[in-house]
Amino acid sequence: MTGMNPWLGRLLLLLALITIDHASLPLAITLVIGAGGAAIAIFLYKGSYLPRFVMDILDRLSNKTSLEEAYEKRSQNLITIDAEDLAERVRAKVIGQDEAIKAIAQQLRRRIAAKRLDKPVAVFCLAGAPGVGKTHFAKILSEELYGARSHLHFFDMSQFGQPHAAASLFGQARGYVGSNSYGALTAALRDVPNAVVLLDEFEKAHPEVHKRFLTAWNDGFITEVSDGARVSTNEAIFVLTTNAASRRIAEIAEQTNESAEEIGRLAKAALADAQFAPEVLSRIDDVFAFRPLKGLDIARVVALEIEGIAQQFNLKIAGGGIDPQILMQAIDALSGRMQGGVRDMTRAIERQITDGLIEARGAGAAEIRLIQDGDKVSVESVRGSREQPVLNVQRAMARQ
Numbered sequence: 001m002t003g004m005n006p007w008l009g010r011l012l013l014l015l016a017l018i019t020i021d022h023a024s025l026p027l028a029i030t031l032v033i034g035a036g037g038a039a040i041a042i043f044l045y046k047g048s049y050l051p052r053f054v055m056d057i058l059d060r061l062s063n064k065t066s067l068e069e070a071y072e073k074r075s076q077n078l079i080t081i082d083a084e085d086l087a088e089r090v091r092a093k094v095i096g097q098d099e100a101i102k103a104i105a106q107q108l109r110r111r112i113a114a115k116r117l118d119k120p121v122a123v124f125c126l127a128g129a130p131g132v133g134k135t136h137f138a139k140i141l142s143e144e145l146y147g148a149r150s151h152l153h154f155f156d157m158s159q160f161g162q163p164h165a166a167a168s169l170f171g172q173a174r175g176y177v178g179s180n181s182y183g184a185l186t187a188a189l190r191d192v193p194n195a196v197v198l199l200d201e202f203e204k205a206h207p208e209v210h211k212r213f214l215t216a217w218n219d220g221f222i223t224e225v226s227d228g229a230r231v232s233t234n235e236a237i238f239v240l241t242t243n244a245a246s247r248r249i250a251e252i253a254e255q256t257n258e259s260a261e262e263i264g265r266l267a268k269a270a271l272a273d274a275q276f277a278p279e280v281l282s283r284i285d286d287v288f289a290f291r292p293l294k295g296l297d298i299a300r301v302v303a304l305e306i307e308g309i310a311q312q313f314n315l316k317i318a319g320g321g322i323d324p325q326i327l328m329q330a331i332d333a334l335s336g337r338m339q340g341g342v343r344d345m346t347r348a349i350e351r352q353i354t355d356g357l358i359e360a361r362g363a364g365a366a367e368i369r370l371i372q373d374g375d376k377v378s379v380e381s382v383r384g385s386r387e388q389p390v391l392n393v394q395r396a397m398a399r400q
């Protein structure tokens with residue numbers, strides 16, 4: 001209806017003018033009715049209420065609105081971003097890393113605004129202990145920036161520990177076995193150039209592989225070896241993660257009185273001390289320190305993980321449905337630990353509840369509650385779906 005409001009104003013103005021001028025009343029009424037009719041016609045057209053002959057082909061044969069949305073996202077070139085809004089959206093999904101998230105969002109905003117044509121948008125490094133949300137953050141960032149998971153190119157760099165491994169990323173000279181296919185990185189960036197390229201645990205790749213990336217960042221393009229095609233990297237955001245120097249990084253991340261710039265500088269120095277390849281470090285725009293998860297943040301992450309596991313079985317957690325004792329145990333188990341962390345904890349809980357979830361699902365449950373039962377966790381159905389009888393599934397699994 002918003003389209004009508006200016007028209008309404010104009011009509012009243014017209015009416016007032018004519019009345020003031022003492023012109024004929026019938027003329028005034030005719031004009032008003034005419035203009036009103038036009039306004040209604042415009043409204044009906046915009047709202048797609050008109051018959052087919054004046055409707056857009058896409059409205060008639062497809063869903064124009066969602067096509068427009070998808071098209072916009074696809075051709076979306078990041079021109080500016082609202083750093084605060086981005087940080088807020090990421091913070092809702094990445095727990096306990098507020099300082100790093102804020103610093104990354106601000107830095108990203110600057111990099112996007114000062115777009116370098118011959119370089120990637122940014123080359124960031126996220127440092128910190130395992131299981132504190134570095135990889136998770138990069139995934140969420142791509143979703144929040146581009147609105148789709150297809151804008152994330154994920155590479156587990158520990159798989160490229162051999163010098164010849166670069167071929168699977170950048171392609172292989174013709175004549176070799178299997179050389180007719182593109183490298184995974186070149187293919188990904190050719191298809192979706194505006195993306196987050198996540199190079200997970202970067203330090204684990206072979207120095208030969210590192211070297212190829214240095215060229216990619218320096219030149220703003222990569223060359224597909226098999227056919228020599230140039231693939232631009234200047235719309236990509238490279239995010240490296242590393243567990244190197246995680247103790248020192250944790251200390252640095254705790255220094256809340258330091259500025260984000262100073263923390264980044266200290267983190268970079270810590271990586272340098274830990275023998276992180278200096279030629280790589282010098283090409284990285286910024287290093288961000290992730291802190292170890294603590295206290296209730298551990299509980300938040302584990303609760304989110306449990307919700308995720310339940311969702312895989314199409315089950316919802318009832319409001320307040322996770323027994324605080326389960327989360328309390330997670331806090332106790334994880335506090336102060338540097339290794340394994342959330343991942344091990346989640347796996348342990350998953351093992352305990354999977355059978356219970358399967359049974360609850362089988363019994364037609366829609367919502368469940370998890371209860372700590374001695375040293376076991378039991379799954380209880382709260383509400384059934386599709387009017388199936390609600391069975392109380394009490395499956396207690398031995399705690400591993």
Ligand SMILES: Nc1ncnc2c1ncn2[C@@H]1O[C@H](COP(=O)(O)OP(=O)(O)O)[C@@H](O)[C@H]1O
Nearest residue numbers: 093094095130131132133134135136137301342
């Ligand atoms: N800060 C966090 N916020 C939300 N989830 C987290 C966080 N840290 C870890 N997780 C969860 O634990 C899992 C492992 O974390 P991950 O991001 O892979 O750790 P890292 O890359 O730092 O080693 C993730 O899949 C995520 O679901």
Ligand SMILES: [Mg+2]
Nearest residue numbers: 134135200241
């Ligand atoms: Mg990781």
